[in-house]
Amino acid sequence: MNQLGFPILTILLAVPTFAAIACLFADAKAARWIALGATLVDFALGILLWVSYQVGGPQWQFVEHIGLFGSFGWSLGIDGIALMLIALSVFLMPICVLASWQAIEKRVPEYMAALLLTEVFMLGVFMAQDLYLFYIFFEAGLIPMYLIIGIWGGADRIYASYKFFLYTLLGSILMLIAMLWMVNFAHTTSIPVLMNTDFPPHVQTWLFLAFFASFAVKMPMWPVHTWLPDAHVQAPTAGSVILAGVLLKMGGYGFIRFSLPMFPEASAQLFWLVMTLSSIGIVYTSLVALVQSDMKKLIAYSSVAHMAFVTFGLFAFNRQGLEGALMVMLGHGIVSGALFLCVGVVYDRLHTREISRYGGVSTNMPRYAMLFLLFTMASVGLPGLSNFPGEFLAMMGTYRASSIAGVIAVTGIITGAAYMLYLYRRVAYGPLDKPDVAAMKDLSPRELLLLVPLALVTIWMGVYPESFMAPMRKDVGVVLARTDRAWKGGDAKVALNAHPTPAHAEGAHE
Numbered sequence: 001m002n003q004l005g006f007p008i009l010t011i012l013l014a015v016p017t018f019a020a021i022a023c024l025f026a027d028a029k030a031a032r033w034i035a036l037g038a039t040l041v042d043f044a045l046g047i048l049l050w051v052s053y054q055v056g057g058p059q060w061q062f063v064e065h066i067g068l069f070g071s072f073g074w075s076l077g078i079d080g081i082a083l084m085l086i087a088l089s090v091f092l093m094p095i096c097v098l099a100s101w102q103a104i105e106k107r108v109p110e111y112m113a114a115l116l117l118t119e120v121f122m123l124g125v126f127m128a129q130d131l132y133l134f135y136i137f138f139e140a141g142l143i144p145m146y147l148i149i150g151i152w153g154g155a156d157r158i159y160a161s162y163k164f165f166l167y168t169l170l171g172s173i174l175m176l177i178a179m180l181w182m183v184n185f186a187h188t189t190s191i192p193v194l195m196n197t198d199f200p201p202h203v204q205t206w207l208f209l210a211f212f213a214s215f216a217v218k219m220p221m222w223p224v225h226t227w228l229p230d231a232h233v234q235a236p237t238a239g240s241v242i243l244a245g246v247l248l249k250m251g252g253y254g255f256i257r258f259s260l261p262m263f264p265e266a267s268a269q270l271f272w273l274v275m276t277l278s279s280i281g282i283v284y285t286s287l288v289a290l291v292q293s294d295m296k297k298l299i300a301y302s303s304v305a306h307m308a309f310v311t312f313g314l315f316a317f318n319r320q321g322l323e324g325a326l327m328v329m330l331g332h333g334i335v336s337g338a339l340f341l342c343v344g345v346v347y348d349r350l351h352t353r354e355i356s357r358y359g360g361v362s363t364n365m366p367r368y369a370m371l372f373l374l375f376t377m378a379s380v381g382l383p384g385l386s387n388f389p390g391e392f393l394a395m396m397g398t399y400r401a402s403s404i405a406g407v408i409a410v411t412g413i414i415t416g417a418a419y420m421l422y423l424y425r426r427v428a429y430g431p432l433d434k435p436d437v438a439a440m441k442d443l444s445p446r447e448l449l450l451l452v453p454l455a456l457v458t459i460w461m462g463v464y465p466e467s468f469m470a471p472m473r474k475d476v477g478v479v480l481a482r483t484d485r486a487w488k489g490g491d492a493k494v495a496l497n498a499h500p501t502p503a504h505a506e507g508a509h510e
Helices: 008-023 028-052 080-101 106-128 129-139 141-152 157-186 200-217 227-234 235-247 249-262 266-270 271-290 295-314 320-352 366-382 387-401 403-428 444-463 466-483
Strands: 061-069 072-078
Touching: 008 028, 008 061, 008 072, 008 080, 008 106, 028 080, 072 080, 072 129, 072 141, 072 200, 072 387, 080 106, 080 129, 080 235, 080 249, 080 266, 080 320, 080 387, 080 444, 080 466, 106 129, 106 141, 106 235, 106 249, 129 387, 141 235, 157 200, 157 227, 157 249, 200 266, 200 295, 227 235, 227 249, 227 295, 227 366, 227 444, 235 249, 235 295, 249 266, 249 295, 249 466, 266 271, 271 295, 271 403, 295 320, 295 387, 295 403, 320 366, 320 444, 320 466, 366 387, 366 403, 366 444
Parallel strands: none
Antiparallel strands: 061 072
């Protein structure tokens, strides 16, 4: 179904593709404007996509298909889950271009082209309805990000870029082998068809583990998370925003699009594995974040901890957990991107990320301190801000599946408050006794243009999360319909909807 009557998804991919080519033939100034214009056009198309999406309508909308050879074809389409992740991507990309406006001074046309190609491949992952097309987009996204880190990164950029590339590529080789077997079994590459295919239970375990090897690295889950802090520290600010804001979400999207609906028996059987790794990850990375002296590395470890909430919720096998995990993905995409931009603001002035070099900036940078505080509170999970609805639902769903995992998830909230408030206190408060810190100027109009839209969305998600949850609700039900047959129930003695009222019955499940 394509209610708009024109191939909007293909256009969303074509605009940054042609803009990237144009950037390579332009000078630095023109390349910046071309990249900004293309990302703003995609943002406008993303708004049109959201407004035109029929909540409660057909599962797959804006479908496009052109057969190429065999069962493989240019096949695009989205559901509510993909819609929200596309909206997140097109919202962050103009901000990334503006964040690079002055920070990137060498090879600007090539940088803007790499940034635009990253957008193409990210959007393609969420749109693809063909298994092989998904894999192409999923893996191709490594290339421009590898270049962004390796060419425009920090002093250890080569090490970080190689580590990023090798970690993410090696896990995906197993996924490709599993895909080849699935296509041979089902005689189709259509993702919607494969989502309803009943693979033999004894084979599902191996297929699940093959996909898990790729998605766990992408999330990233403990213990395959070590590439992320290095990549974040070395990447330019816009690279960190894309990494934390969107690329990490590809792992969660993979779990909910492939692992849960295609391998429900294996997902239930290996529930203990995901919960164990998530529990260790949320405790370990939170404690590591507490002892960091580098601002970027602290926020990078906090990203690993927040992604543990996502895997907790996804494998809780109930509506609260799944909806919470998706909301955490969206909220974390906004807040972590904003926090990396806040680090970039002070790094551009002082050229250091050491927490000890700052202090008292709320005196001479009040606008910066106010916005930084807002994003810090959102990261902590303060009610009324973006991360609270998702984390609350994810913990509720996790407790219903495993009371032990639910208790461990709560420790992530406590330690998260500790390391984020520690960071904010050391940077914003205390005596302003360092001359170079005292000389720093408050946010420029360009920097306000970066941070204020993120602040508004942070508040919007916290105050009215239903506008983000409504498009995804029916698709969450589709996944649950596949997993319910395999899930035997959790250990918690709670039944949240044992006596649902008519007002709540529509959103209830089980």
